[in-house]
Amino acid sequence: MRFGYTLMTEQSGPRELVGYAADAERAGFDFEVSSDHFSPWLTEQGHAPYAWSMLGAVSQVTERVELMTYITCPTIRYHPAVVAQKAATMGVLSNGRFTLGLGSGENLNEHTVGHGWPAVDTRQAMLVEALEIIRALHAGDLVTYRGEHFDVDSSRIWDLPDEPVRLALAVAGDKGVQRFAPLADDLIAVEPDPDLVSSWNAVEGAPRIGDGARAIGQIPICWDPDEDAARERAHAQFRWFAGGWKVNADLPTTAGFAGATQFVRPEDVAENIPCGPDLDKIVESVSAFKDAGFTDVALVQVGDEQQQRFLDEAAEPLLAKLRDRLG
Template identity: 60%
Template sequence: MVQIGYTMLTEQAGPRELVEHVVAAERVGFDFSVTSDHYSPWLASQGHSPYAWSVLGAAAQATSRIPLMTYVTCPTFRYHPAVVAQKAATVQLLSEGRFRLGLGSGENLNEHIIGGGWPSADVRQEMFEEAVSIIRALFEGGYVNHHGPHYDVDSAKLWDLPDEPPPIGIAVSGEQSCEIAGRLADLVIATEPRPELVQSFERHGGAGKPRVGQVPVCYDPDRDAAVRRAHEQFRWFGGGWKVNAELPGPTSFAAATQFVRPEDVAEAIPCGDDVSRYVESVREFIKAGFTEVALVQIGGESQHAFLEWAGSTLLPALRELSPSDD
């Protein structure tokens, strides 16, 4: 049976609200949760971007069952990989083993703020691979010394290390990232239901490991209201990560999506309360080989209504899906 997750989207709600939302997600029966880790929202209309790691610490204490996960953290610019390892180990301890560390090579939107520029994709992937190796080494315990092309680590040691370090997930969008994930990841992460991503991950060493996808949705009993909200806050989604990784700020995302129409968004994102549309979107990920799918409900103030509907109506329908539906 596919696992259904809930997304704490930091771009659309404040920190206290995000914790309230994941508590409700646990109560209504979601199987796991993920959180974005951004410095800025994609669009100013989203209006938020609190520090994800503080939210995770609070969520670990406010919940007791639901797994937590970053979706995803970039360990190469804003955060040094040694610091990411310390944060992840701490959240794993606070959550008593419910945390998974999702990692990705980052977006200009969030990483340019430190003033280090935004290198080419090949350089970013090289930095990312080195960063993951450092995190892995620190999870093993003991002192780590590393002097590589991009990072230096001088006698670093995690003093509070869980018995079981967090599993590491790696976000993929093409062959190069799939090759890295196949070698270094415990699970793979993607935002598109493309079977070639799963196949490439498995070919490079990921066979049998979890595959986690993500689906944006916009529940509202009034479908027109849902379409308006999805267009206002999530029209950036259709650009794809090769474009989205390069844009430097909300103004750029607004300009890049100025000609996207509400009907374009409604075609790509389930809007309203037609359960069959939601089921079909999740089924696409199952057909592509994903074992877990996290839902992103668009609109911070709509979360509680969505969660109640999900618990009573959507989750039971999604529970009927299985890998045999492909």
């Protein structure tokens, strides 16, 4: 199993994130993923730099770690042709270390451009067209595309990496797996659901997880020498996580997330996020992804406050424990 570090754009500024990326590579993480948000989930988080500028800088201060968006929505805020160009440039800058993580997005970020928030079936149909466009442009040919949702007119990407950028797809449920598994290189999911992995592997034409394809999970943790401080910070900055995907995808503002989570208690958050200095408790939480058949998992250290200390003091011994038990 491979272990990643999350560049959480909602909780840190761009200069800080670039520094954390370099330190996370030195600490021994295998890969780094970045969120791609226009807004934080909660006002308390306080940040939302442009992920693609930050990732370009990260590509130049790192040499070994793989880089990835987790995740980009290529349908409303961005036209898929522009996403294809950005991803290709990242592939070149990183010397082939970049994976484009894609999904159908959240209202929180996509409502910004004023085009409305479609129903889930429409969002997924838009994502299929976006994938077709990105694949075609990454082949290096002149592309003209006419779809129900997107058009591309006589366009080519002129700077491409030596190998095509991998496409990882965030999916949930049998319908999503059936629809998207044949179109992707890797699976993304934030819940350690073994049925998701087995369903993916059963789809005809899908790349098989464990045999070239990856299942890439993500888990929040809140390391801190003071467990009470960790619980309070996790509650302040990550209580939105308790809403689940259906809520998180549809709420449009930080005020909406604050209202939806006003009755979530610190102890409720701590039931789902390992908090405090106990590294074994973190390993136990991560093990659920290993048991579910995931090949990769990215850790989210909650909050900017103890981010540098986590990287300086906890990351290396935590990675040693993770690799000893789950690697």
